[in-house]
Amino acid sequence: MGRVDAGAERHPAWCVVDHARPGAPSEHQADGVAVPVVALAAIRGQPSTAEARELVVVLHGDEEHRWLYVGDGEDQLLDLDPEGWRRVVAAVEVVLARAE
Numbered sequence: 505m506g507r508v509d510a511g512a513e514r515h516p517a518w519c520v521v522d523h524a525r526p527g528a529p530s531e532h533q534a535d536g537v538a539v540p541v542v543a544l545a546a547i548r549g550q551p552s553t554a555e556a557r558e559l560v561v562v563l564h565g566d567e568e569h570r571w572l573y574v575g576d577g578e579d580q581l582l583d584l585d586p587e588g589w590r591r592v593v594a595a596v597e598v599v600l601a602r603a604e
């Protein structure tokens with residue numbers, strides 16, 4: 505449970521942002537987890553190439569609406585609700601199992 509200040513928005517327990525710090529985001533955000541991956545980079549008009557990238561997985565939003573961002577901050581990203589991610593992860597397992 506997040507603490508509740510009188511008249512203030514509920515602050516989720518998983519949020520690590522110090523909202524009082526100048527320049528801090530106003531949105532609630534959890535600690536991220538970095539994931540090294542190899543991604544297929546497509547540049548229009550050129551053959552795709554494999555590139556080492558680092559994705560970050562970050563929970564953000566509020567207690568009512570949570571979003572899970574997975575992306576590299578540039579080209580690659582998905583920002584879905586937790587149930588959407590569960591369906592995507594299950595589908596990934598199905599697709600990979602079919603190819604084994």
Ligand SMILES: [Zn+2]
Pocket residue numbers: 515516519520521523531532533
């Ligand atoms: Zn917060």
